[in-house]
Amino acid sequence: MSPRRFWVAIIVCLVLMCAAALVAPLIGSAHIDYSRAIAGESPDHEILFLVRFPRVLLALLAGGTLAMTGVLFQALLRDSLAEPYTLGVSSGSALGAVLAICLGWRAVWPPAFLGAAVTLFVVLAIAYQRHKLSSFTLLLAGVSINSIAMASILFLHNVATFSQSFAITRWLMGGLDSPRYSVLGWLAGVVLPICAVIFWQARHWNLMAVGEEWAATHGVNSSRLMVGGYISGSIMTAAITAFTGPIGFIGLIVPHGLRLAVGADHRVLLPCSFFVGAAFLVICDTFARTLLSPVEIPVGVITALLGGPFFLWLLRTSSR
């Protein structure tokens, strides 16, 4: 890959992300102006900096991370249908969150994160045998844990009260809120360094996307790369899901769309996925909070409704 091609793709995707991040906060039921908000005039200042901007930042982090994790898990499993939620971590997270709602706990994200962590270690313990991680066993273990967690969620949902049931349904649909900047800082501190490490290993992920043996015979410790990739992707998914609930489709549609545009080379695919995934979720969230304003649609519904037809159109176009 030529450096020129790399930088052109990166800059285009980065500009797209920045444009989405700058325009989205201006859209909403209340009209605001950047100059008034920056000058500290009320209510523009409060709406921008306390409500819309934190939410856009969360959407950027969540969308970028989920898209990049999608690329990572697809390469790791060599399965183009893999996404951040394939290996059970989000189900573990959901189980933790649902349990917290049923127990009446106010903070949902700590148990959600704990549930994801437990799932990560259970799947890893099953799939890691004889100092080797098999992608096939990993996939089967992940899918099995997924089923068990989903069955448990259904059980809890069944015994929950009416208000708890509503809260569970809302959480499972996935949604964005306006978090405190300290929370955003914490989240960015967890996911961005991991994203940087994954990008740093992009050439190794190219080899792994071809096969474990292919990677091993090209100088890569494939077992270590797989364990590291699985743990990294799971931590990223867990961190995001704990705050947003499961937001589907981004980890699938963004990597696929980008492969058609920039190719399969992970050196360009990974960073571009982050930028485009971030932009995509910001746009979807803008629709989510404005389409039926003042009623908010869960953003997971929008990602599926926008992403599904777009994905089908891409498939149709690419197969011609």
Next chain:
Amino acid sequence: MSFVLQQVTVRYREQPVLHEVSTEFRPGVLTAIVGPNGAGKSTLLGVMAGLRRDFSGTCEYGGVNIRKWSRSAFAKSVCLVPQSLHLEFPFTVEQVVMMGRAPHAGRMFESDEDHAATERAMGMTDTLSFRDRDFRSLSGGERQRAVLASALAQSPEFLLLDEPATFLDLRHQVGIYRLVREFCRTGVGAVTVTHDLNTALTYADRVLILDGGRIVGDGLPADVLSPVNIESVFGVRSEAGGGSRPWIAYEP
């Protein structure tokens, strides 16, 4: 550098797949490993490529146990051409060939030397004409040539080939083995697994017959691939002839 194997045994669920195999593979020699299905040919190649660590005995490369080689240093010197390669993602042929440079390349972008090695390898394997095509759209033979190009781009000192001509037409079969033989003349070592005894007879400097995980024949092709050995290992009656251009014909 040579491969030296001593008492190498591999078991699969207590069943020995390779049984106390001791042999040596030297640089500049093209060795063909032949034998019936399940004889342990690919397993032997897997041990030498460093893919299998579950063996007893020792396998040394360049006088150093292959378990002690760093993976990147080993990959710069030894290259495995797999039997087939199936991709899930739309890598181009050039990208697949360029992957051969991975052990040599820096972290992010390829050097001019990497590009030159890739061009050279694609030229030698007749793959330049479809360099920009999606690897998944290629025929079996084209894929195999691209994989061989990737191996050559790796600039190895030792080539391990697992049935490299399986999907190739006659012209490209001949082309591949000529190319590998030419490489051997420059001091590169090569070990190829093949089911085609005439190919082994024509191009190999040495033939090693594996049967039931044991070496049952080792030596010059014309000596080892005798009708007696072929019948005892494969259960097929054959006739050999040729002189300077030996051949094997199987009884219909």
